[in-house]
Amino acid sequence: MAGLGLRGPVCILAGKSARRDLESTWAATFGAVNLPYGVYAFGGECSVPEIARARAAAEAMGARVIVAAGGGKALDTGRAVAAELSVPAVICPTIASTDSPCSAISVIYTESGEVEGSRKHDRNPALVLVDSAVIAAAPLRMLVAGMGDALSTWFEARACIRSNARNMGGGACTRAVAALAELCWRTLQEDGVAAVQAMKSPGPVPAPALERIIEANTLLSGLGFESAGLAGAHSIHNGLCEAPEVHAYLHGEKVAFGTLCQLVLERAPAEEIAQVLAFCRSVGLPTTLDAIGLANLDDAMLARIAARSVIPGEWIHNEPFPVTAAMVAEAIREADRIGRQRA
Ligand SMILES: [Zn+2]
Known part of the structure; x- marks a missing residue:
């Protein structure tokens, strides 16, 4: 991210298992390049209310870049928040179960998990970073x-x-x-x-x-x-x-x-x-x-x-x-x- 000229503060939106597997990596690697970051605990559904909550958290951090880590719904939410704030999205899939990570699309669900629609964003992610060991x-x-x-x-x-x-x-x-x-x-x-x-x-x-x-x-x-x-x-x-x-x-x-x-x-x-x-x-x-x-x-x-x-x-x-x-x-x-x- 530093190499791409992306600046902090970074808002990391991540589900439970991504936090468990990657928190120590974030501390070490963001620390090494002096990128301040905060973590928003993803609520589990890529819904309009969850996007609003995540956006509020990112704004409170003064985020200039959104990192989304986890499964498809966390990534979709991160992309949607980045689009709303007009900041770059960095996508870190922790599973390889769909082909959505590189895309500029978020599928939006209701809070009870039914598909509500999709949003097509203006830009694709600035970076898609896959740790194949994860x-x-x-x-x-x-x-x-x-x-x-x-x-x-x-x-x-x-x-x-x-x-x-x-x-x-x-x-x-x-x-x-x-x-x-x-x-x-x-x-x-x-x-x-x-x-x-x-x-x-x-x-x-x-x-x-x-x-x-x-x-x-x-x-x-x-x-x-x-x-x-x-x-x-x-x-x-x-x-x-x-x-x-x-x-x-x-x-x-x-x-x-x-x-x-x-x-x-x-x-x-x-x-x-x-x-x-x-x-x-x-x-x-x-x-x-x-x-x-x-x-x-x-x-x-x-x-x-x-x-x-x-x-x-x-x-x-x-x-x-x-x-x-x-x-x-x-x-x-x-x-x-x-x-x-x-x-
Ligand atoms: Zn598909």
């Missing part, structure tokens, strides 16, 4: 879910490229970003299993395969989705969230199944679907409705999920062909059938 010590399920979120990146980018859709910033996808998104998928295939292995039997330093998966989940997927765009997988994820049973499952777990559905919807080649299925199985991502809590999905709920997936403004309309709710419902059933059949 990620390596987090639960394996988080890293695997991050691979699910990263799995969708190339396929959604490809859909956007085919339809010449606009990216999150309203611009066109560059060839550079297309290459990053493709590299993201290749990295998952090459290093996913080794990274899972490394999480299960950790060495003294994080294994190179784990480092590459952390990069894929965080940087490649983050740049990929924001600068190429989203498509069917994330809209089907949003549709699936209509069913209360899926709330126990992580974003990336549902996105992985949504990716399979997208490929079915696109009538992708059987070999490609088989590759994605094999990858999901090899790292433990869901490939069936059963695996995301929907073993008994009835047609009424399926219709609701499909209808929600295609509401106006959904990313699924970035697919290079018109998509209807009936097509989505059929794709979900077919993806589930394929997922079960080859298990």
Whole structure:
């Protein structure tokens, strides 16, 4: 931060485990460069009232930079506070479960945890700093879910490229970003299993395969989705969230199944679907409705999920062909059938 010319006072917004794991690091490293800092204990929900509380705390500290450390909601809150105060945000994810850290987006929830909307900020974080030893010590399920979120990146980018859709910033996808998104998928295939292995039997330093998966989940997927765009997988994820049973499952777990559905919807080649299925199985991502809590999905709920997936403004309309709710419902059933059949 000192190298980037960022000045204190620093307001660190952090959840409980981030404080436990990183407080001594903050004391040592901020002390070494004479950056004064204070810590705001994140309340747990990225809600409008929590953003207001955190902002008041940051203002009281006279903060000129916000550091957010923790999981997705802490990071989203930190970004929102930094945007409101027009100061830089520094993002320190302690898990690699989604591709949001590098983004300029905060998902806003109600205080009881329902999605209320999202805010698109003017600027991306000034710095995203990942301590891979911290990620390596987090639960394996988080890293695997991050691979699910990263799995969708190339396929959604490809859909956007085919339809010449606009990216999150309203611009066109560059060839550079297309290459990053493709590299993201290749990295998952090459290093996913080794990274899972490394999480299960950790060495003294994080294994190179784990480092590459952390990069894929965080940087490649983050740049990929924001600068190429989203498509069917994330809209089907949003549709699936209509069913209360899926709330126990992580974003990336549902996105992985949504990716399979997208490929079915696109009538992708059987070999490609088989590759994605094999990858999901090899790292433990869901490939069936059963695996995301929907073993008994009835047609009424399926219709609701499909209808929600295609509401106006959904990313699924970035697919290079018109998509209807009936097509989505059929794709979900077919993806589930394929997922079960080859298990
Ligand atoms: Zn996502």
